[in-house]
Amino acid sequence: MEHRTGTMVVCLKHVGITDWVREVENVSLSISQYGIVLDAGSSHTAVYIYEWPAEKDNDTGRVQQTHSCKVQGAGISSYSVFPGQAGASLKSCMKEAESLIPLSRHLETPLYLGATAGMRLLRMENQSLSDQVLWSVEEVLQSSPFSYQGARIITGQEEGAFGWVTVNYLSDRLKQGSGTTGALDLGGASTQISFVANQDVAEESAENAVTFRLYGNDYFLYTHSFLCYGKDQALKLALAQQTQSGDSSVLDPCFHPGYSVDRSYFSVYSSPCVMAGKPLVSRDSFTHVGAGNASLCQEVVRRIFNFSSCSFSRCSFNRVYQPPLQGPFGAFSAFYFVMNFLNLTSGSLESSREKLERYCSRPWTQIKQQHPDVKEKYLAEYCFSGSYILSLLTDGYNFTSDTWTDITFIKKISGSDAGWTLGYMLNLTNMIPAEAPDTPPLPHAGYVTLLFFISLLLFFLLFLCFRFLWPHRNSQTQMI
Numbered sequence: 001m002e003h004r005t006g007t008m009v010v011c012l013k014h015v016g017i018t019d020w021v022r023e024v025e026n027v028s029l030s031i032s033q034y035g036i037v038l039d040a041g042s043s044h045t046a047v048y049i050y051e052w053p054a055e056k057d058n059d060t061g062r063v064q065q066t067h068s069c070k071v072q073g074a075g076i077s078s079y080s081v082f083p084g085q086a087g088a089s090l091k092s093c094m095k096e097a098e099s100l101i102p103l104s105r106h107l108e109t110p111l112y113l114g115a116t117a118g119m120r121l122l123r124m125e126n127q128s129l130s131d132q133v134l135w136s137v138e139e140v141l142q143s144s145p146f147s148y149q150g151a152r153i154i155t156g157q158e159e160g161a162f163g164w165v166t167v168n169y170l171s172d173r174l175k176q177g178s179g180t181t182g183a184l185d186l187g188g189a190s191t192q193i194s195f196v197a198n199q200d201v202a203e204e205s206a207e208n209a210v211t212f213r214l215y216g217n218d219y220f221l222y223t224h225s226f227l228c229y230g231k232d233q234a235l236k237l238a239l240a241q242q243t244q245s246g247d248s249s250v251l252d253p254c255f256h257p258g259y260s261v262d263r264s265y266f267s268v269y270s271s272p273c274v275m276a277g278k279p280l281v282s283r284d285s286f287t288h289v290g291a292g293n294a295s296l297c298q299e300v301v302r303r304i305f306n307f308s309s310c311s312f313s314r315c316s317f318n319r320v321y322q323p324p325l326q327g328p329f330g331a332f333s334a335f336y337f338v339m340n341f342l343n344l345t346s347g348s349l350e351s352s353r354e355k356l357e358r359y360c361s362r363p364w365t366q367i368k369q370q371h372p373d374v375k376e377k378y379l380a381e382y383c384f385s386g387s388y389i390l391s392l393l394t395d396g397y398n399f400t401s402d403t404w405t406d407i408t409f410i411k412k413i414s415g416s417d418a419g420w421t422l423g424y425m426l427n428l429t430n431m432i433p434a435e436a437p438d439t440p441p442l443p444h445a446g447y448v449t450l451l452f453f454i455s456l457l458l459f460f461l462l463f464l465c466f467r468f469l470w471p472h473r474n475s476q477t478q479m480i
């Protein structure tokens with residue numbers, strides 16, 4: 001009996017306390033896992049570090065962005081003159097990543113680089129130069145201590161679709177299988193629109209259709225990336241429209257009154273986006289003069305879109321198919337930078353137009369005085385950028401006064417930047433399962449509590465055993 005009781009105690013120890021100890025150990029040992037994605041955009045490169053709990057069940061750990069580093073200087077496509085130097089530009093952010101991620105995790109931290117529209121344009125202009133730039137960044141990333149998984153130019157379709165995955169993953173809409181949010185991304189050289197539409201997208205325009213099966217739900221996505229319609233390239237398109245006559249100066253309604261800058265024709269016409277030829281004039285430059293009129297600016301901007309024909313049931317612009325919009329939408333990157341600066345992230349479409357009208361008409365000297373800390377290049381362009389965004393969303397994508405409020409301008413969701421990088425990594429690391437994971441009947445904490453009470457109950461039962469069996473044995477001995 002004593003022996004059996006003893007075994008029970010051992011057994012009890014095994015089920016209760018040891019497991020508890022193991023639980024505590026697990027919690028303290030639950031080191032994080034990390035992943036790094038470099039977003040090599042047209043205007044700049046950013047390094048994102050993601051972190052998630054290293055549990056067996058990956059799915060329970062929400063992946064979060066814990067750090068971002070902005071690479072000094074312009075995007076990697078700007079190194080086309082000295083392609084070998086593109087890699088060196090990444091070094092300081094990569095060193096930062098080395099110091100932030102625990103040494104013991106370096107070898108198993110996947111590292112990816114995805115390049116977007118700037119590199120797509122460079123590849124169109126000169127494939128060999130774009131290859132050299134990629135080799136240069138590859139060399140630096142390969143020599144890092146992380147698990148390098150490749151550097152490539154991602155497609156516009158991937159850029160749009162993974163932006164959509166990021167936004168919906170971060171707002172926890174995928175697991176719930178509830179409604180989703182569309183994604184609007186505005187970069188320097190391209191812009192993307194992605195939203196759940198019905199299945200006929202694939203029938204009407206296969207190149208705009210992406211299907212995902214995530215957590216047991218099927219999603220039929222419409223996505224399109226407009227190369228050359230990022231805000232920097234759109235400005236070149238607008239300037240090319242206005243400099244066709246080859247005059248020595250251009251009065252531009254998209255810039256503030258009093259703004260006057262000499263620009264080279266080359267800077268406007270060197271991009272493969274600018275189809276119109278450089279005017280045949282002997283002069284190399286023109287004076288870019290601001291006139292500050294947002295409604296006239298919108299007319300200028302409208303001319304960079306082609307609305308003339310559509311071979312589908314409906315189009316956005318440039319003969320691109322677009323099904324009816326299905327909101328809500330999250331608009332990020334330059335959509336956010338610009339609208340946030342202009343204080344246009346809330347309110348009706350009409351009030352945004354009025355505010356922008358007032359903003360554009362203000363003298364350039366006054367604007368500069370009011371924002372001494374803002375980079376002058378950004379500052380000079382906000383009137384154009386605001387007008388371009390309003391035109392792209394309404395004339396281009398067909399948002400109306402009624403659907404305008406379906407758009408939320410966002411930078412981050414739960415601390416992570418909205419953008420394609422997180423969705424790209426989740427996909428490549430297979431972190432989102434196609435099927436819904438078996439959900440345990442109790443959450444983790446529930447099991448710990450249950451164990452605690454079972455242990456308590458067993459202790460109590462043992463206590464009772466001792467109490468009632470012990471005197472009984474004694475009395476038997478006495479009888480013998």
Ligand SMILES: Nc1ccn([C@@H]2O[C@H](COP(=O)(O)OP(=O)(O)OP(=O)(O)O)[C@@H](O)[C@H]2O)c(=O)n1
Binds near residue numbers: 040
């Ligand atoms: N505070 C800021 C930061 C950036 N920008 C501008 O916003 C645009 C887009 O920035 P970003 O989304 O970072 O573009 P990229 O990713 O570099 O470009 P792409 O996606 O087209 O490759 C650029 O013109 C940049 O100059 C801005 O106006 N204000």
Ligand SMILES: [Ca+2]
Binds near residue numbers: 041187333
């Ligand atoms: Ca981008």
